[in-house]
Amino acid sequence: xxxxxxxxxxxxxxxxSIFSSKKQEILHDISFQxxxxxxxxxxxxxxxxxxxxxxLILNLERPDFGKITMEGQPIQNWLESHxxxxxxxxxxxxxxxxxxxxxEESVAEPIRRSKCKYDKQVVAAMVLxxxxxxxxxxxxxxxxxxxxxxxxxxxxxxxxAIATQPRFVVFDEALSSLDVxxxxxxxxxxxxxxxxxxxxxxxxxxxxxxxxxxxxxxxFLSKGKIVEKIEVQKISQVQTPYAKKLLASVLxxx
Amino acid sequence: xxVWQKLKKDKMALLSLGIIVSIVFIGIFAPFLAPHDPLAANxxxxxxxxxxxxPFGTDQLGRCILSRLIYGIQTTVFLSIVTxxxxxxxxxxxxxxxxxxxxxxxxGILRLCDVLLSFPSEIMILAIVGMLGPGIGxxxxxxxxxxxxxYTRMIRSLVLEYSDENYIRFAKVxxxxxxxxxxxxxxxxxxxxxxxxxxxxxxxxxxNISALSFLGLGVQAPTPEWGMMLNEAKNxxxxxxxxxxxxGLAILIVVAACNFLGDSLxxxxxxxxxxxxxxxx
Numbered sequence: 001x002x003x004x005x006x007x008x009x010x011x012x013x014x015x016x017s018i019f020s021s022k023k024q025e026i027l028h029d030i031s032f033q034x035x036x037x038x039x040x041x042x043x044x045x046x047x048x049x050x051x052x053x054x055x056l057i058l059n060l061e062r063p064d065f066g067k068i069t070m071e072g073q074p075i076q077n078w079l080e081s082h083x084x085x086x087x088x089x090x091x092x093x094x095x096x097x098x099x100x101x102x103x104e105e106s107v108a109e110p111i112r113r114s115k116c117k118y119d120k121q122v123v124a125a126m127v128l129x130x131x132x133x134x135x136x137x138x139x140x141x142x143x144x145x146x147x148x149x150x151x152x153x154x155x156x157x158x159x160x161a162i163a164t165q166p167r168f169v170v171f172d173e174a175l176s177s178l179d180v181x182x183x184x185x186x187x188x189x190x191x192x193x194x195x196x197x198x199x200x201x202x203x204x205x206x207x208x209x210x211x212x213x214x215x216x217x218x219x220f221l222s223k224g225k226i227v228e229k230i231e232v233q234k235i236s237q238v239q240t241p242y243a244k245k246l247l248a249s250v251l252x253x254x
Numbered sequence: 255x256x257v258w259q260k261l262k263k264d265k266m267a268l269l270s271l272g273i274i275v276s277i278v279f280i281g282i283f284a285p286f287l288a289p290h291d292p293l294a295a296n297x298x299x300x301x302x303x304x305x306x307x308x309p310f311g312t313d314q315l316g317r318c319i320l321s322r323l324i325y326g327i328q329t330t331v332f333l334s335i336v337t338x339x340x341x342x343x344x345x346x347x348x349x350x351x352x353x354x355x356x357x358x359x360x361x362g363i364l365r366l367c368d369v370l371l372s373f374p375s376e377i378m379i380l381a382i383v384g385m386l387g388p389g390i391g392x393x394x395x396x397x398x399x400x401x402x403x404x405y406t407r408m409i410r411s412l413v414l415e416y417s418d419e420n421y422i423r424f425a426k427v428x429x430x431x432x433x434x435x436x437x438x439x440x441x442x443x444x445x446x447x448x449x450x451x452x453x454x455x456x457x458x459x460x461x462n463i464s465a466l467s468f469l470g471l472g473v474q475a476p477t478p479e480w481g482m483m484l485n486e487a488k489n490x491x492x493x494x495x496x497x498x499x500x501x502g503l504a505i506l507i508v509v510a511a512c513n514f515l516g517d518s519l520x521x522x523x524x525x526x527x528x529x530x531x532x533x534x535x
Contacts (some may be wrong), residue, residue: 058427083429098422100442106421110428160424
């Protein structure tokens with residue numbers, strides 16, 4: 001389904017004079033594939049280029065070299081012809097929802113842009129159903145984002161992300177900013193949603209336990225390069241020292 | 255909770271708003287409210303004391319000061335409102351363009367702003383009025399010309415700040431057009447901040463128009479204008495210092511009301527402000 005082929009991305013170095021053209025390479029020769037219905041986990045230390053990769057896949061930025069294709073089409077074209085079939089949940093839920101919008105308006109936003117045109121009542125019913133799905137009370141509909149707790153907000157973001165029944169969702173460290181109990185709850189919710197709606201996930205995180213319980217394939221990203229790809233069942237057989245180090249830092253708790 | 259409900263709880267905001275609205279209404283209905291013709295000179299009753307038919311007395315030419323103040327609203331306050339509206343319109347349009355269309359258009363607008371901003375605004379205004387000659391229209395033009403660059407830069411920086419927010423990224427992924435994002439997400443967010451600055455700046459413009467009239471560069475006699483009334487009163491300050499009181503206080507009250515309203519608007523337009531105050535919702 002999603003195919004990333006030798007993608008490179010670099011940014012201008014900060015704190016340099018405007019005349020120098022020194023660039024910092026963020027992503028180096030990234031290639032991987034994601035099959036339909038699969039859940040791919042992307043792990044790496046902070047600064048390894050995970051979020052940049054997600055921005056490229058979401059077509060918010062273009063790669064310097066390389067191709068990102070979805071079902072054989074370049075990602076820009078695919079996004080235009082398959083509106084509402086890709087979605088995203090960001091790490092920082094505080095800026096994920098427009099502070100001037102009510103929860104209802106925010107969740108309804110992607111629905112209004114989808115290919116089918118719905119009546120107002122239908123949209124309202126859909127929003128209500130979505131809130132139910134993420135276990136939020138309908139009393140929150142008319143609230144503004146600052147009146148909700150972090151866990152509730154992130155669930156609103158998830159409800160908004162699945163509003164158009166996308167086939168592919170990017171979770172950019174969507175759980176890292178939640179506390180442990182909220183993390184577990186959201187994780188269970190995501191598992192359930194995945195089964196119900198047959199979605200593919202790209203799950204970005206920097207901690208392993210959340211990923212291993214949800215994903216079936218893992219990618220280890222270090223300094224902009226993919227250092228190892230592995231199936232979750234074979235996670236104990238990782239080869240590279242980087243992956244071993246990441247694993248070792250969490251395994252004692254298992 | 256909307257903006258109006260929040261403003262209603264703020265006594266200072268209500269008072270300021272009340273003052274500004276009533277002054278605007280008095281200005282609109284000046285012909286019905288003014289007791290006398292503001293231009294009718296009657297030298298026999300010059301420097302008349304406060305009385306029932308002349309509530310604020312008369313000036314050196316025997317003109318009714320209250321009538322001149324009321325008609326002065328049409329020049330002083332209305333001109334400053336026109337100036338602010340023009341400035342904001344230009345600033346918002348160019349600022350949104352500069353912030354959203356990076357590249358040659360954006361850079362061009364920015365460099366033009368840099369050139370204009372490299373002069374102090376007072377010098378710009380004096381130079382423009384000096385070149386075009388004194389007059390109402392030229393004063394407005396000079397004020398707009400000296401202010402729009404500042405607004406454009408500020409709105410551009412706001413656009414840059416907000417266009418990286420996650421909710422805008424989400425709208426992009428959901429397939430929304432640039433126009434939708436500008437109108438639905440960026441514009442409301444930015445308008446709040448701009449309105450606050452505009453209210454604060456209205457006071458500055460009123461002072462500016464009055465100052466130019468005071469210098470003899472703005473509105474020309476005998477048109478009633480608060481700054482010019484001050485200027486005329488200045489000439490006879492040694493004989494009748496009390497003549498400066500009425501126009502001076504009028505300017506003070508309107509400018510203060512604008513500033514207080516700006517402060518309250520800033521609080522009311524911030525959706526998070528309730529939390530900070532700890533109000534129950």
